[in-house]
Amino acid sequence: MGASTYYIPALALWAGLASKLPDLVRSWRDPLVRWVCWVIFLGGAGFAFAAPPTVAAVNRTSGVPNLAALLVYAVVSAYSASCLVLILHWRGGPADHVRRLARRWQTGYAVVIVLLALLFVRGGAPVERRTDFDTYYATTPWTGQMIVLYLLGHMTAAVATTVLCWRWAIQVHGWLRAGLWLLVAGWLLNLSFSTLKLTAVVARWAGRDLDVLSTVLAPGLVGLAATVATVGFTLPLYGPRLVAAGRAVVTLRRLGPLWRELSSASPRPLAAPIPWYSSCAVRLTRREAGIQDGLNLVRPHLDGRVRADAQSTARAAGYGAEDAFRIGLAAMIAAAVRAHVDRVPAARTAGAQDSAGFASRATLVGVARALRTSPVVGAARTAGPAPVTADEGRTPR
Template identity: 50%
Template structure:
């Protein structure tokens, strides 16, 4: 792997961190948000400082041969701790327990980072190795222990993450479960990376040479594992957002029949307020609901309790439940009121003192409006009422409730 193979993921993770920073500034005491930002920062730093060009440059700037090795090992240990802390906070539970477990992981990996630094300082690495330091110095005193320590620390984190995510995935569903399974897949690659590293080091101890596993295969496995795990962490958040957006657009579409039914009595008539193409789905739904409320308000003097009661009975007789029957009854009453309003161009009903109407859903819950709208387009009771109103034998209209 070359420099761009490391720098591209580093930049991508850095952009994700920059996207999260404003939220962190607004809620700096949120442990979950802090954990997410710490993970993104550590992951980006690992990719950046593990790139061979960066390794060479850091060694040159500091003047310490192979100082990049403990730096990368410490960053990997910090990344492992941040993953564990994130999972602990993400899973939730009693706040005190969450803080205590998180603190233990942080303290443990802080001790590992200190030990890695001390062992490097005690060891001797006179020859610069940009890609194969693990195997080249596998038998060097203190450096050998440093290598085994960081690999063992990563293994503990990898096994713990895999077990935690698998157990949690059995208790949840939906996008969260999918994300946890993806994280486990990513950590399978990470464990394979560690297996290749250990195999190459053990081969050196035994006098063999399997350096290719550590130099060529391991970096690819680590990169793939890190990227898959990152997708797993992001998937529940992105998936939930996409699901919410899909539901909002579905609500917007389902409100269409009722909105079109009321356009003729809307205060804006046939020229509703236009929205920009970039308007959010949430605002479009709000605008459509507002238009519907305005239309219902203008029809209020024309609502007929008898029409609604007859439609409710017909819907119940047809096998509908109470909620669905109410939606059908309201839809039939609305269509009758629209016709009555059209037959009253002078607005005579508006002048009738004490005009009142039955108690209908106010529409404050979107589901009430959606139910009425779906009834307008799907209910046979509504279709029959419209057909009866259009029949030559009767006008199909009722007098407004007095």
């Protein structure tokens, strides 16, 4: 497998870590934030150190053949422990109980890492193997036991994490449940990775060659597993934000006709400019504020008679009460914009009472749609404002 198969996931994970660093600085005392960062860092490190070019560089720099294999085993074992501890803190519960369980897993995998180092030193691995270390040294005394210990430790973490996430997933709902099921899938893939590796090792004990399971199939599974597990960890955090951003984009686009209609009545932008990198939520807030400013601008020309006539026409055409109401508001706005642009004197019947229906976002979206699609609104825009009667035009004494 090419080096990009290892380096691309590593860079992707570390890019995610970079996005989490501000949270770590602000909330470094929060164990959940700390362990999320550890999981992402160690996951990326596992890929980076397992890449054949990195393996060669570590072995050459250290002068110890296959030291990179021990380093990868230690990093993956630390990653396994970190995932378990993260799940414990994420699930929550009594603080003392969570700390006690987390300490047990940390201690257990610390012992595993120490044993891996001792077995590596005791067994020795004089011939450098960059991609098939597991199967090449499967029958070597002490080194073979080191390989089995590493694989069993990884399998233990995979089973424990899968069980924890499975039990939790059936108790919750929404984005958290989706994320947990992805974690279950990711760690089942991790379990498959360890199983394939162990199968190839056992085959070597029996004198058979199933190295392809360890050198070809297993690395592909672990890359997929890391991707699925990372999405599982981040989905409950970013899923609601993505949905909210998507809704903001849709609403922003749907309000476009109303924004443009009111903008045509103003000689300057309806709202102050904002930075190009502003979020969709900020852009939506700006657009809604600008629409309210535009309504205030044409308020003297908002004529209830235009609204009532358009609403009656829409009802006669078969529209429901709600749609007809929004069509009436849209027609009133279109006529008011034209009256403002043409500098037509305002009728005394116009005023705040005729713009009282614009309070909700849903109404504004409905009005924007009517401005774009309704022939009733088009007719009101063409006709312009209702004529001002003598009583309406007389200035009160």
